[in-house]
Amino acid sequence: MIVKDWCSYCGECAGICPKNIIEVKEYSLVFDEKECSRCEICVKACPLNALEME
Ligand code: SF4
Ligand code: SF4
Numbered sequence: 001m002i003v004k005d006w007c008s009y010c011g012e013c014a015g016i017c018p019k020n021i022i023e024v025k026e027y028s029l030v031f032d033e034k035e036c037s038r039c040e041i042c043v044k045a046c047p048l049n050a051l052e053m054e
Pocket of ligand 1: 003006007008009010011012013014024029045046047048049050051
């Protein structure tokens with residue numbers, strides 16, 4: 001997952017991920033990528049359009 005510079009670390013993506021694999025740190029997002037189902041729910045949920053699936 002690519003996190004753009006303009007991410008505000010609001011945590012909305014982490015809250016909506018059905019697999020609960022996104023962790024919001026102070027200035028980073030950590031994804032448990034092997035558990036990701038690539039559903040793109042987080043990508044669509046981001047209000048700032050700051051996530052991109054590789
Ligand atoms: S929802 Fe978007 S802006 Fe908020 S933490 Fe996730 S990627 Fe960043
Ligand atoms: S693509 Fe789906 S499973 Fe993967 S991090 Fe985003 S919401 Fe979670």
